[in-house]
Amino acid sequence: MGNCMGSAAAVQVVSQPSTALPSPARGPSSRAPSSCGSVYGRSVGSRASAEEAYPDGRILEVPNLRIFTFSELRAATQKFKVDYVLGEGGFGRVYKGWVDETTLNPSKSGVGMIVAVKKLNPESMQGLQEWRSEVNFLGRLSHPNLVKLLGYCWEDKELLLVYEFMSKGSLENHLFRRGAGFQPLSWSLRLRIAIGAARGLAFLHTSEKQVIYRDFKASNILLDSNFNAKLSDFGLAKNGPTGNDTHVTTRVMGTYGYAAPEYVATGHLYIKSDVYGFGVVLLEMLTGLRALDTNRPSGQHNLVDWAKPVLADRRKLARLMDPRLEGQYPSRGALQAAQLTLKCLATDPKSRPSMKEVVAALEEIESRKSRPAEPRDLSLCRGARSHGSAHVHHRSPYTPRHDGSRSAGRVSHRSPML
Numbered sequence: 452m453g454n455c456m457g458s459a460a461a462v463q464v465v466s467q468p469s470t471a472l473p474s475p476a477r478g479p480s481s482r483a484p485s486s487c488g489s490v491y492g493r494s495v496g497s498r499a500s501a502e503e504a505y506p507d508g509r510i511l512e513v514p515n516l517r518i519f520t521f522s523e524l525r526a527a528t529q530k531f532k533v534d535y536v537l538g539e540g541g542f543g544r545v546y547k548g549w550v551d552e553t554t555l556n557p558s559k560s561g562v563g564m565i566v567a568v569k570k571l572n573p574e575s576m577q578g579l580q581e582w583r584s585e586v587n588f589l590g591r592l593s594h595p596n597l598v599k600l601l602g603y604c605w606e607d608k609e610l611l612l613v614y615e616f617m618s619k620g621s622l623e624n625h626l627f628r629r630g631a632g633f634q635p636l637s638w639s640l641r642l643r644i645a646i647g648a649a650r651g652l653a654f655l656h657t658s659e660k661q662v663i664y665r666d667f668k669a670s671n672i673l674l675d676s677n678f679n680a681k682l683s684d685f686g687l688a689k690n691g692p693t694g695n696d697t698h699v700t701t702r703v704m705g706t707y708g709y710a711a712p713e714y715v716a717t718g719h720l721y722i723k724s725d726v727y728g729f730g731v732v733l734l735e736m737l738t739g740l741r742a743l744d745t746n747r748p749s750g751q752h753n754l755v756d757w758a759k760p761v762l763a764d765r766r767k768l769a770r771l772m773d774p775r776l777e778g779q780y781p782s783r784g785a786l787q788a789a790q791l792t793l794k795c796l797a798t799d800p801k802s803r804p805s806m807k808e809v810v811a812a813l814e815e816i817e818s819r820k821s822r823p824a825e826p827r828d829l830s831l832c833r834g835a836r837s838h839g840s841a842h843v844h845h846r847s848p849y850t851p852r853h854d855g856s857r858s859a860g861r862v863s864h865r866s867p868m869l
């Protein structure tokens with residue numbers, strides 16, 4: 452759920468959202484107390500502009516979360532069976548579990564509905580703070596492009612979170628993993644996913660107390676069975692600046708390769724710092740290349756650094772596009788998307804568009820029905836791409852697949868920066 456990227460740039464640690472924490476589990480079927488979380492200035496309702504622009508989104512007055520006991524979640528996941536592992540991140544492993552649709556009581560495998568259960572690894576660098584942030588932000592935010600948090604468990608040292616199950620997994624897996632179940636995403640699907648994720652971010656930015664997501668990356672964009680995109684992981688989320696302030700000052704946290712330069716350099720976090728992260732993901736979607744990949748030739752490890760000049764050159768753009776698209780994309784749409792990406796990646800946060808503007812630009816690209824470009828010479832693309840399928844493993848020895856089997860891991864982009 453996000454990592455500390457170093458502390459040297461830290462100027463001041465801004466406290467987490469003021470919280471009256473939900474108390475530890477009090478037994479089955481209990482709900483979070485009404486005092487849970489006072490993340491937002493006002494107790495209810497998102498700002499009028501957000502309501503107009505995103506009528507489906509709202510901020511709940513009280514998180515409506517089920518409090519699970521540890522034994523309930525152990526039962527739902529068949530004792531945290533290794534075959535049920537959906538993935539693993541900095542917080543710990545994520546397991547598939549089965550619960551009753553109405554009561555959310557644990558049920559037998561194959562009965563009721565599937566949920567995703569994230570369990571803190573005691574050796575994790577993350578912990579209570581991220582868990583608390585997830586409960587207090589995601590527990591009250593409701594929008595079609597945000598993953599639904601269903602409940603949580605806090606018993607002694609056990610911290611768990613229970614989410615709606617996103618059957619297609621993360622965008623990261625679809626962009627970068629190979630093998631059955633990971634067919635290349637078409638241009639129109641990529642656009643639809645980008646629009647969904649952009650709407651989620653735009654909702655956060657325009658809500659009552661603007662929320663800065665701070666950990667926008669491909670692994671935090673999850674896809675449901677229809678490839679609808681939803682943002683997950685609010686462990687690093689922060690309330691936006693208040694009054695005349697343009698930014699909040701905070702310890703530098705996030706994921707290497709996605710974090711905005713001003714934030715990494717100064718600890719100053721702007722709403723527009725999220726827009727930079729969005730630009731990095733757009734670039735990954737256009738190119739099929741990871742934000743950070745030490746298997747690429749030297750000088751090309753950081754995607755933004757070397758791809759930015761190429762993005763600005765319309766004649767070279769075709770070389771940059773993901774070969775897995777096989778040229779099946781409208782060249783004008785690709786150019787517009789590249790230009791939008793460049794704007795999002797502007798060095799000065801003030802020059803970046805708002806997420807509302809990003810949504811509008813992406814919708815405009817989607818609405819155009821252009822002819823796909825002719826397939827081009829794919830050999831042009833090879834230089835910059837990873838050789839072979841091996842990736843560096845900095846952290847976990849394997850990344851289980853959604854079917855529970857083990858496969859080669861991905862690059863961990865989240866090594867400490869300093």
Ligand SMILES: Nc1ncnc2c1ncn2[C@@H]1O[C@H](COP(=O)(O)OP(=O)(O)OP(=O)(O)O)[C@@H](O)[C@H]1O
Nearest residue numbers: 452453538539540541545567614615616617621670
């Ligand atoms: N609600 C969910 N439904 C289905 N799969 C999920 C769900 N949440 C997480 N996963 C799977 O578990 C993986 C790990 O998720 P997690 O958020 O813990 O780590 P991460 O995003 O990869 O890394 P980080 O720790 O930086 O957030 C995801 O990539 C995804 O494949």
Ligand SMILES: [Mg+2]
Nearest residue numbers: 540670671684
């Ligand atoms: Mg995540």
